[in-house]
Amino acid sequence: MIRGLQVNLRSESEPDGGTDAGELQHALEVVFDAEAAHRRKSSIVAATGPRPKAHRMHTNCYVHSLLDKQDGIYTPRYAPNGEDVAQEHKADKDPSGYSVSLAQSRILTKKQISDMAFGIRELAKKLAHIRLRMDVRNVFVLTKAHDESLISKTREVTEWLLKKDKAYTVYVEETLKDNSAFDASTLVDVDPSYQKRLKYWTNELCHYKPETFDIVLALGGDGTVLYASWLFQRIVPPVLAFSLGSLGFLTKFDYGAFPDILTRAFKDGITVSLRLRFEATVMRKQQRGDKYKTRSLVEELIGDEGDDDHTHRPDGTHNILNDVVVDRGPNPTMSSLEIFGDDEHFTSVQADGICVATPTGSTAYNLAAGGSLCHPDNPVILLTAICAHTLSFRPIILPDTIVLRIGVPFDARTSSWASFDGRERVELCPGDYVTVSASRYPFPGVLPLDRKSKDWIDSISRTLNWNSRQRQKAFKEWKS
Incomplete structure (x- = not known):
């Protein structure tokens, strides 16, 4: 049985006698x-x-x-x-x-x-090379609860699951409980057993008991998959995403064939692709004594003052699947930012912002800002400036073992704003910064069994028309 994917790495040799x-x-x-x-x-x-x-x-x-x-x-x-x-x-x-x-x-x-x-x-x-057979009992159905067309599809999938097997318990969003389009009361009237097998999830349940769910069925576009990542900030159940959106980099399955797809997945098993996520933490400056009237972010982070415990405090952590963006927000002028990697000061930047993307997020804001396309299996961090003031600032690709810090210097004219997968937007005042590192909680996405090896190339060719052009005509030699 798989109830969310979690890996424990051993940090000691095996004890005497071995371990099961x-x-x-x-x-x-x-x-x-x-x-x-x-x-x-x-x-x-x-x-x-x-x-x-x-x-x-x-x-x-x-x-x-x-x-x-x-x-x-x-x-x-x-x-x-x-x-x-x-x-x-x-x-x-x-x-x-x-x-x-x-x-x-x-x-x-x-x-x-x-x-x-x-x-x-x-x-x-x-x-990526094995098929995981699941003993599915609790199915989590995720969709946009404000989209009428998707609500009807959510009901369709829910009804099919409840009829398919009496062992299935289906969880839908709590806001659908009294939704007239979902019409839960009529659904329950069909079979009295549905009353106990149709349940409702909340954000708190996802946060504190993610192991409750065996699999997530996402109905929508890439935004719905990102929403699943946001809901499950720690352990994430395998996510099987049906394509009902605009692009579909992360939605791999055709909704029209959902009965056959789910039957095959629950009976024959699934193949999981682990996607790297980032962990981002907002660090707030703390007030210091009068002798620190002039403060330097560089000195406090990597200089002699870096040993001081009282310069900054953490203020919220987010696990993200696409990107962390620090930008100028509503300010009319550019942002001034300092970028650090581990214990080095990389550079000072004046730009509309900085995008730090995962390999999965390389096709999102990173691509629009001029960053590189990156295969999701690459263990890297993509750093791309958004409209940098200098033409010499080029996108850079860093290893996923680096801890990046992007901060607003104390002498910056304006504050900046940070967002995490487009959510949880917060203001960074002068002296604040954001740390970005590889997360201990990867994102498991379900791949189609028949085209898992070429899935990513298919997605960029289909959605971006990558390298698509009219074929060059061959020469026809003239013969005298």
Whole structure:
């Protein structure tokens, strides 16, 4: 049974006597023990460092039960040395100290984040070549609750699932409970058993109990898939997306054939593609004493003042599938931004904004801003300026083991605004910044079994008419 994908990476050698293979592989979250997770100055990872202990956390999510042989993914124990310890700082610019709720990817050491990213990529390769058979019980149906045409399709799918198998419990959005177009009362009147098997999900249920659902059926366009990513900020159930939107980079299935598609998926299994997500955290400046009347963001993040715990505090974290955008917002002038990578100051930018995109998001705002197309299997971070003031600023592709920070300098004329997959738009005042790093919670999308290997090329050819032109005519030689 698969109830959301989560991976636990081992950070120690196997204990004496060995461990049952069934205990080595869970679903797709990479877990590090809270007691040993170290944080470094400026909310970045250290260059090197000891691996923390990661005790096994048992959940209801068992990817290993879907695999015939799975030895688990683990790394050997590393002994700390003096240099490593000297590079570690326990406070992530958070005077309240460490808490489990703030155990984010940005506070892992360089070694930890590299191992985490590598482990996810290795599992993604394995999942891409096998078929996962699911014991489906709880089906999550997601659609735009304000679109009348999609509401009728949601009812159609819900009714089909309830009739198909009495073992299925179907969850639809709570706003549809009293919706006249969905007409839940008439649906329940068909069969009394539907009363207990038709349930309603809320944002809180998605956040606190994502393991409740075995699979997500998304009815809509790419925005609906992004909405699924926003709802499930941690563990994400496999998402099977039906194409009912405009483009369809992420929606792989034809709605007209949904009975056959779902029958085959539930009976024969699915193939999952793991998409890299980013974790973005807003860091707010804190007030300091009178002796700090003139403050420098560069000095506070990578200079001697970077050791000070009281310069910034975290203010909200988001896992995103497409991109993090920091732009000028309603201001009539350009944004002034500082960009940092790990413990280096990359550059100062004057532009309409900066787009930090995942490989999945390379075809979204990144592409419109002049960034590169990128295959979703690439372990990279795409950094693209939006209408930069200098022609020399070119898009850059960075490894996914870097922790980026984009900040508004203290002497900036105006504030900037940050958005996360186009949502949760917040103002960044001078002195604030955003950290962006690879997330421990990837996004599992279901691929069509018959065309999974060429799916991405098909999507850009179909939606962008990529490299499409009239074929050049051949020469016809003249013969005298």
